[in-house]
Amino acid sequence: MAIIERPTPVTEAALPAPATPTRTFGALRRPVATTGWKSWVFTVDHKKLGIMYGVVAMFFFIVGGIEAVLIRLQLAAPDGKVLSADVYNQMFTMHATTMVFLFVMPMAAAFANYFVPLQIGARDVAFPRINAFGFWTLVGGGIIVNLSWFFGGAADGGWFMYAPNSGPVFSPSNGVDFWALGLQITGIASLTGAINLIVTVLNMRAPGMSLMKMPVFTWLQLVVQFLLLFAVPVITVALFLLSFQRNFGATFFDVSAGADPLLWQHLFWIFGHPEVYILILPSFGIISEVLPVFSKKPLFGYPFVVFSGAAIGFVGWGVWAHHMFASGLGPVSVAVFSIATMAIAIPTGVKIVNWTMTIWGGKLNFTAAMHFAIGLVVLFTIGGLSGVTHAVAPSDTQQTDTYYIVAHFHYVLFGGAIFGLFSGFYYWWPKMFGKQLNERLGKANFWLMVIGMNMTFGPMHMIGLQGQPRRMYVWTEARAGEGFFNIAFWNRVASIGSIILAFGVLLFLINVWKTARSKQVAPLDPWDARTLEWMTTSPPKEHNFDAIPTVHHLDEFFHRKYAQDPVTHEIKQVATAEDIVREQEANADKHIHMPSPSYWPIILAGALPIIALGLIYAIPVAIVGGAIVVLAMYGWSLEPSTAPDTDFDPPASGEGTKELAPLG
C-alpha cells in the first residue's frame, strides 16, 4: 500500500473573504522595509526572530565561555592569582547566569521559534508581535544583567543567590540589583514566549496533525513552555521579594526581623528545578528528531518518549528540595524528596532506552548532527547516573556543594543540553540558511568538544569525591592529597580540558564563517528528513508553505517520500522532496496574509531596561520608562496585527498573488 498521500488542494472557495480592512490607528506608520536592518529590527517573522535569538544566544555563549575559561585558569594551580576573590565570585555567578538564562534558554527559544511553526505546518506563531517583543525583552534583560560589570561589579552571590548573602549588607554593590532586575526582564520574555508557543501548538496545527502526530521536538517544546509558564512566576515572586528588600527596605530575608532564609531557597528551587528540565528537554527534542532521520527509522516508542517527557514535566515540580538536602529540612521531607527524585530517573531512563532502540537495527549515517546526538545520549547517561547517586540523600550530603555536583550538571547541561543544541545546528543549518555546515569541520568540532568536555568535567568527579567544595576562588595544596592522581593533578587536567573545549567551540565558529562565505547551496532535503519543516524551500519563504499540508502520519514527509511494497515489504522511494515541494507550489494558496512588521514590540521592550536602570539609580528615569510602556501598549493595542489589504502591492484582494509584500 502506498503511503504517499496527496495533499488536498485548498480551493479558493474554501477561503473566507478577506475582512474589511481597518485603518491603522497606531501613532506610527508601519515599518515596511523588506531588506536591510529595518527588516530585521521590526520584523515579526518567527524565522527571522529565531535567527536573531540564535545570534544573541551565541554571543552570550561566547561571553559565558570566556568567563568559564577564566575560572579554570584561576583554578589551574593552587592559590591562583588570575582573579581576586571578589572578581572570581562575580565570575562564577555570571558564568552560570549567562549560560542558563542567556545562552541555553534563548538558544532553545531560537529553535522553538524557528521550527515549531514549521513542524506543525503553520505560517507563523499565534502572536507574532509578542514574539518580537519577547526577543527584544530578552536582549534588554541580557544587557541589564551584564551592564553590572561596568557599574561597580556584577552580582556575586552565585546564580542561586541564597539569602541572606544576597542582601544589601552582604552584597553592597549594585550587582545583585542589576541581576535581579535583568532576570525579571528575561522572565517576561520567557513568559510571553511560553504563552505564544503553547497557543501556536495547541491552535495552529495543520489539518490532520493530531497531538500524537506532532514531531517530538514540538512535543517537548510544548512541555518546556508549560514548565516556563508556571515556573517563571515563582522566580518572579522571589526576585520581587529580593528587589524590594534591597531597594525599599522590606524585611523578607532579614533574619534579625525573624525572616527565614530558607524561604528564598524554596522559591528559587521551585523555579530552579523545573528550570533544569526547561534547559534539557529542548535538546532531548532535537536529538529525538536527529536520531530517527540518520537511522532511517521512526523514533522508537514515540508515545513513551512523549509521555515520559510530560511525566518529567510533572514530577519535576515535586523534587525541588533535593537541592536542599543539607539545608536542615528534617528527615521526613528529605526522605520524601529523595524518593521523588529517584522516581524522576525512571522517565529519563525510558528516554535513553528509546534512543538506543531507535538506532538499534537502523541504517546509521554518521553525520556531524548524528555525532552530537549520540554524544548526548552517552554523556547525558553519565550525568544521569551521577544524578542518581545524589538522589540518595545521605550520599548527597557528602557530595552536594562539591565539584562532584559541578561534574554532574555539566555532564547533564554541557553533554546534554549543549550537545543537543549543536546537533540542532548541524541538522537544521541547511534549512535555515540553505547551506550546509562543513561536515568534516563538524566532526572535528565534535571530537574536540567531546575530548575537551570529558577532560574538563570528568576530573571534577574525582575532585569532588576527594572533597573539594565548589565556588572556591582558590584551593590549597594542603587539602589536595598525596600521590600523582591527587586533586592538584585533576584540577590541572580540567583546566587544560577547558582550553580544548574552547577550541572546539572556536572550530564551530570557523565552520559557520566558512559556510557563510561558501557559495555551495544545500540540496532541498540533504538528510532525507521526516518532518514537515523539510517540506518547503530552504530557507523557507516568509509564509513557510505555499499550501498548508494536510497531515496523515507521524513523520508525514517521510511517508510522502517512501512506500512499502505490499509483497516484499521493501521500503522504496516513491517521490523526491523536489516533487513534493513542486506539487505544493502548484497548489499554492491564493491569499496568504502575513502579519506585518511593527515598531511597538521593540519600543515596549526597550522601555523595560530603562525602568530597571531607573529603579537602581533614579526613580524619575523609571517613571519615564513606565510612561513609554503605557504609551507603547496603547499604540500596540490600536494597531491591527495585519496591515490592511490596501497597504499591499498588489492589493490583497487581487487575483493570483502568492506572497504579499507591504508597500515600499
Added chain:
Amino acid sequence: MIRHSNQRSGVRMSKSVRRIVATAAGLSAVAFLAGCASNAPQDTWQPKGPNAQKIDDLQKPVFAIAGVVGIIVFAAIAYAVFRFKDRGQPIPEQTHGKPVLEIGMTILPALILAGIGVFTFQTIFDLAKTDDTEMVINVTGQQWWWEYDYPVQEQYGITDPIITSGQLVIPTGTKVLLRETSRDVIHSYWIPALNGKRDAVPGRVHYLRLEADEPGIYAGQCTEFCGLSHAVMRMEAVALDKDDFAAWVKGQLSLAASPAEGTLAKEGESVFLNQCVRCHQVNGLKKADGSPAIAAPEDNVWSGAAPNLTHLMSRNTFAGASWDLLTKECRKDVWGASSEEFGAKYLTGVTEECLNQTDLRRWLRNAPAMKPMYADPTKLEPTDGKYRGMPNLGLTEDDIDKLVAYLATLK
C-alpha cells in the same frame, strides 16, 4: 525481517558486549582506584566514624549499580553504532516500538530504584537520630570562621563553658551532637570523614551528629557559599581519646597568665590590650588597672563575634583554620601521627620551634591582604561602620615582634 536480524545480533552481541564490558569495567576501576589513592584529607570515601560509615555503606553499592547500568547502556550504544552503520543495507522496517519492552524497561529501573529507596529511607532516619546523644557542642558560623561553644557538661569535666574556634575537639567513641547556627549568612559544616554536611542557617538551629572511631585530625571545609572568603573558611575536627580529651578540657578551662614583667611578651600584652582586645577575648587578661579586659566584638564586627584567643597555641591553626600555626614539618608530624601517639602530640600544642612565624606575622601585618575581607574602613557604610573580618591594624614591625611573643604564651 527486522526481528530476524535482531535475533542474529543478539547472539553475536553477547561476546563483543562482554569484551566491551570487561574493558570498560577495567578502565573505570583503574580510574577510580587512581582517584582514591591520593589520600586527600577531605576524601568522601574514607569514613572514620559510624555516621560517615553509614553513608559510605549506602553510597558504594549505589555507585556500583550506577556503574553497571552505565556500562550496559554504553555497550548497547557502542554495539549499535558499530553494527548498524549504513553499509548499504535496506531501509529498515518503520517500526514504532515494542510496548512490552518499553514497559519492562520502565519497571526494571523502578524496581532497582525502589530497592535503593528502602535503604536510603533507613539511612536518612538513622542519621537524623538525636536521642542517643552523649555530648552537645554549639557550633556557630560567621564570615569566615567557626566558633565552638561547649556548654557545661560535668561528666566530661566541662564545668564552665568552653569557647574556642578553628578546631573542634571531640572525644572518640562519643556520640557528639552539633547544634549549628550562624551569625550572618548561611554556612555549612562538613567533616567528610565523620559525616555529611549540614547548613548553619541564621535564625535556625540544625543538628549534625559526629562520632570518631580513632584519635586523629579530620579536615573539613565550609560548603555553602558564604561570600568573599568562602574558599578559605576551613575547619578541622580533632578526636582525642577520653583521657586526652579530659586533659584538653582542663587546659581550656584555665585562664591565661600574664607574662613575666620585662619580657617581650609582656610588652606584647599591652599591644594586645591596645589593639586586639577590642574584638578578641583572652580569658584572664587584665587591664593595667587590674580590671578584667572584656572584648566588645559586637561594637566592631558585623557578626558580633571574633575568635577567643585564650588558648590560641593549643590549636594548630588560625584565622578560621585558613592557615597553620604549625610549621610544615611539625604539622606533618601531628597529622601523620599514629592513633596512639596522636593525643600526646596534639596536646603539646604549638611550641616555640614549631610556630609558623611567617604566616602569623604576615597576618598581623595586613590580615585582609591574606584573606579577602570587608575590612576597608572607608567602605563600611552598609554595615553601619562595622567590619566583616579583621582590618589591617597598621602595626609596626616592632609591635608585631611583641605581639607574636605574647600570642606564643597563650597555650
Added chain:
Amino acid sequence: MADAAVHHADHGHHTSTGLSNNKLGMWLFLGSECLLFGGLISTYMIYRGRVGEGPRPGNVFDIPFTSVSSFVLLMSSLTMVLAVAAAQKRDDRGTTLWLTVTGLLGATFVGGQVYEFTAMYNEGLGYTTSLFGSAFYTLTGFHGVHVTVGVIMLLSLVAIIKRSKVPGDKAEVVELVGLYWHFVDVVWIIIFTLVYLIPT
C-alpha cells in the same frame, strides 16, 4: 496586553482547540498568574505571625470596611458579566455603560485599599516595620496593581468602543478583559479569606 488577532483568527479560521488564540492566550496568562499569587500568598502565610515590635494583623484590620470593599469588587464581576452579554448582543451602549460601571466599582475598591493602607500606616504598620507588614503590603499591593491595570483597561476599552476603534472582534476583546477581571476578583476572594478572615 492581549495581542490583537492575527490573520487566522481574523478570518474566523477554526483553531485546533476551538478557543480563539487570544482567549487561549489569556487563559494561559491567568494560569501563570495563579502561581504568582500563589507565591505571594505563601510568603504572606509564612510571615503573617512575625510581627516583631509592630502591630499584629488583628490590630490593624478593619474587617467590616474591607468586607464592604470586597463586596463592591464582587459586584463589579456581576456588571462585567452584563457588559460581556451586551457586547455579544452588539449593544454598544449597554457595553460601554456596564464597562464604565465595572471600572468605577473597581476604582472604588482601589480607593478603599488606599484608604485602608493609610489607616494601617497611621496605626504603625509601615512597609518595613515587620515581616508581616512587608508581606501584607506586597501581596495586597500586587493585587491592587492588578485591579488598577484592570480599571485602566476597562476605561480605555470604553473610550475605544465609543470611537469604534476596536481592532478585531469587539465582543471578544470585551470578553478577554472580562476574563482578566473575574480572575482578579477570584484572587481577591482568596486573599480576603486567607488574610483577613482566618485569625492568626
